[in-house]
Amino acid sequence: MKLSFSAEDELFRKEVAAWLNDNLVGEFTQLKFRGGPGDEHMFPEERKAWEQKLAEGGWTCVGWPKEYGGRGCSIEQQVIFNEEYARCGAPGHVGHIGEGLAGPTIIAFGTEEQKQKYLPGIVAGKELWCQGYSEPGAGSDLANVKTKARFDEEKGKWIINGQKVWTSLAHESDYVFVIARTDPDSVAHKGLGFFLMKMDQPGIEVRGIEQITGTSEFNEVFFDDAECEADDIVGAPGEGWKVAMGLLGFERGVSTLGQQMQFQNELNQVIDIAKENGAYQDPTIRQRIAKAHTELKIMRYNSMRMLSGQGGGDGSLQKEALIYKLFWATWHRSMGELAMDVMGPESEILDGGPYELSRLQSMYLFVRSDTIYGGTNEIQRNIIAERGLGMPKEPRVAAK
Amino acid sequence: MDFTFTEDQQLFADSVKDFLQGEITAESIRASWETETGRSDELWAQITELGLPAMLVPEEFGGLGMTELDVVLMAIECGRVALHEPIVEMAMVATPLLAALAPNNEKCADLLGQIAGGEAKVAIAHTVNHVVADAHIADYLILPHADQIHLVAQADVKLEAQESVDPSRRLSTVDWTPSEATCIASGAEGVALLAATLNRGALASAAQMIGLAEAMVARSVQYSEERQQFGKPIGVNQALKHHMANCAVKTEFAKAPLYRAAYVLSMKPESADFAISHAKVVAGEAALFAAKNSIQLHGAMGYTWECDLHIWMKRSWALDKFWGHAGFHKNRTHQWLMNPNAQIGADNTFGAVAI
Known part of the structure; x- marks a missing residue:
């Protein structure tokens, strides 16, 4: 057991603190201590700009392996980075679902193509993700998914129909990952697929849900013949639950x-x-x-x-x-x-x-x-x- | 010894309950949020017709001459529907103060008559509160100033609206200048009346919070029968049953101190501090606990504006802090207990001298 950080890690702490001190200034000053829990709807545009500022400095996805554009930080360094980040009041990461959930899932379960297609946008802080898990009838009973995915041979695409709910920041996101039933006769955790989908398409509609705070951070997302590219299923059809559970571990x-x-x-x-x-x-x-x-x-x-x-x-x-x-x-x-x-x-x-x-x-x-x-x-x-x-x-x- | 309400007291509460359950719904409360005053003349006319403003007004001044014990059940019912009209505070807090002064003060006597007849409304301020509730629709304000109490026409003060976390509540700060003409009590009398007013306000809040707590649990129990997860109603899960059972225990056990506080306030108001603080603390705990467990039972739905639960939750939040927050009343309890002459011990707890 050793409860102190190494000299190298302490140097890293200074580096993080100095960068934040130099960059969380000017237009970004107003973001201090904003965008955290309960405040995630605030300053979305400014926080997107901040995300890209972080990316320029190499401070997004610090825990990801270097080969995927991350900084390859050790666990200790990730702890230090997060501590310093919050200490100086840097705003809530608008890209945290991509960085913390979608990215690690793609790294763990995705194809090489998917990694190349999606990871750079997350690292650059330019592409935001949201999470399509919960449904009106599937909350605690997460596996009770009713959203359906069928493969359309003619189009060569997956066609998704159904509804997701409590989708944080769907209205700000570029992509969504969705669990949907690929086998219409299946129940519970069998017969599910895990899909990566573009939000900006005619088949997807987002409606805000007003919270008891009077603000809307999360949404209902409706899928009406929404399309997903054939290559954008993570794992095989039927393996969606395995992928989703791996992801919940990250959450x-x-x-x-x-x-x-x-x-x-x-x-x-x-x-x-x-x-x-x-x-x-x-x-x-x-x-x-x-x-x-x-x-x-x-x-x-x-x-x-x-x-x-x-x-x-x-x-x-x-x-x-x-x-x-x-x-x-x-x-x-x-x-x-x-x-x-x-x-x-x-x-x-x-x-x-x-x-x-x-x-x-x-x-x-x-x-x-x-x-x-x-x-x-x-x-x-x-x-x-x-x-x-x-x-x-x-x-x-x-x-x- | 008889720790029950009389048939008359029960009947009165039931008639108010029937009226409120018929008139006040989550929809009507939400509709009131959209109006300028948040209050309805029509509803107030019905409330007046039932005689509610006159409840604690002595008969010689045109009232019904009831006591706190007669009306505490009514206040619970007002809480149960999260009533937004200011009847509880006006009837249980403002009119008793005016009634205490009315025998020697014509202005107070006149005003009592008007209140009993539904012709005037009065709002009441206290140093323990930072704002005044419903001053915007009051004809008169009762305002403390050091050891003095003033009765001031609303037209003679400047109100600044303050928004509450509870959209049903309409609050103001008051900018005013005391004058000899507006002073209705001072010195020892003023101090005593202000102390009594605090106790009445705390009792009124405590009673409403019991109603709020029971209403939230009732809604949650119903939802637990309707909402299905894992192929069965969520209410079959012990975890959720226990949440509701714990709320029921807390609320039921808060009723006895509440009833006792109403009794002491009506029989021996100068000794009521301990009983009142006890009731306010446990009623606040019951309401906030019911709010917490009810939201938890409702899951994410309970966290939405669309779900009606927050109407009750936010009222509980506000009333728990109004007329003395929990810390204030706990400290009053500590001070009472640590007093060298505190009447504690078995003979005082259960004996005849205990009120």
């Missing part, structure tokens, strides 16, 4: 790395308010702040531990990773409650109209979705009990 693991520093920023803001308005004198508030701080440390230590055992580069995570989503989501939800209790009666008053939430008010509402998306707390507990502890599985509707 619950490496791509959540940078958020701890964002959490730290939020906690710091709450502590500042508590000092300012006197709430810090309340012993129950003091205890909750201390608890939030210690649990944030637990998250950090645990993710270092999680990532230390990894290193294989395939994005797969060990057992302890199963607990991480449940822990951070629940922590963050409590953090929202703490923030409002620290603000006291002021927590009810908006910055202005119409429905202009402050960052912390928005966070308090947004954290309600943390315990739901990417596997609800209840699903996470099932996973811990069944996969982690080996408890008997709940009876499921059997696949044909």
Whole structure:
């Protein structure tokens, strides 16, 4: 065990901090601390420009192998990069679904052609991706996919029909990856395909969903004879579930790395308010702040531990990773409650109209979705009990 | 000993419940968000016809002469439908203050008569709140100034609208100048009335939060029967059953302190601080917990504007912080308990002297 970073890594930290310090200036200053959870709909154009600025400096996809345009950073360096990125308040990555989910999936399961076609756009910060998984009837029951894909021999293309929902940033995206049923007689996780599709086509319609924050970050996406090139299926027809599950491993693991520093920023803001308005004198508030701080440390230590055992580069995570989503989501939800209790009666008053939430008010509402998306707390507990502890599985509707 | 409500009290609450359930829906609340005042003269006329503004107005001033104990169930029903009209605060907080002064103050007596008859509305400010609710549609405002209380015509103040996280709530800050002519109480009397007002406001909020909590659980239980995942209603899952059961425990256990607080406030208001703070804290916990678990049960739907749940969730958020937030009331409880003369111990908890 060695809990410090090497001299080389510390040099890397300085390099990251210096670059961010030099570049998060001018037109980008307004993006500081913006575009994070609950704020992802803000400044899309400016954040796209920032993504390309990062790319110019070689700071997108830092964990990807060099052969695919990444920086080939070690796990330690990825931790450092994400820490420094959040520390200086650099904005939420508008390209994070491509960088964290689509890209790693294509690297792990895609063909050489697909890699050449899609990875450079992600690395350059020019092509944004969204995720077509959930459907109106397929939330926790993710495999209950009704969207259908059939291969049209005449056109030589896959034709997709159906509906996806809760698709983050679909309205800003260039591409979507979709799981759809390639075998119409199949059920559950069998007979699915994993498709890479262009958003800008007549067969795809995007409609925003208004959230309890009054803003729209995610969408419904309708597929009406939408087309997908024959070569743009990842894996074989019927292997979609395998690919999708590999991808969920990325979602619950490496791509959540940078958020701890964002959490730290939020906690710091709450502590500042508590000092300012006197709430810090309340012993129950003091205890909750201390608890939030210690649990944030637990998250950090645990993710270092999680990532230390990894290193294989395939994005797969060990057992302890199963607990991480449940822990951070629940922590963050409590953090929202703490923030409002620290603000006291002021927590009810908006910055202005119409429905202009402050960052912390928005966070308090947004954290309600943390315990739901990417596997609800209840699903996470099932996973811990069944996969982690080996408890008997709940009876499921059997696949044909 | 009898910890139940009388048949009359129950009947009154039921009649209000029937009226509210018939008139107030999520759709009508959403429609009110789109109007300028957010309030309806027509609805207010119906509320007046039921006699609700006159509930705590003494009979000699044209009211019904009821007590907090008679109306606490009604306030729960107002919470259950997330009522946006300001009846609870006006009837349970503003009129008792005016009633205390009315015997020696003609202005207060006159105003009480007008309120009871549905001819005037009054809004009430307190130092514990940073804003005033429904001042925009009030004819008069009750405003504290140090140890003084003033009754000021709305026309004589300047209101600045403040937006609430709850689109149903209409809040203002008030710019005004106190004068001798507007002062209706001062000194020890003013201080005592302001303290009583805080307790009445906290009781009114606590009661509404119990209704809010039960409404959210009822909606969630219904949704758990309709929504299917893994080929069965999501409500069959123990994880979700337990979420709802935990809410039910919290809400039911918050009712007893609430009823007790209403009782003490109506019988011995000068000793009500502890009971009131207790009720406000547990009712707030019950409502926020019900909001949290209900959104969780609804999954991503619960996080949308389209789903009605947030109407109740945001009211809970607002009322939990209004008339003293949880920290404020917990500290009041601590102070009461740590008082060297605190009446704690078995004889005080269960004995005859305990109120």
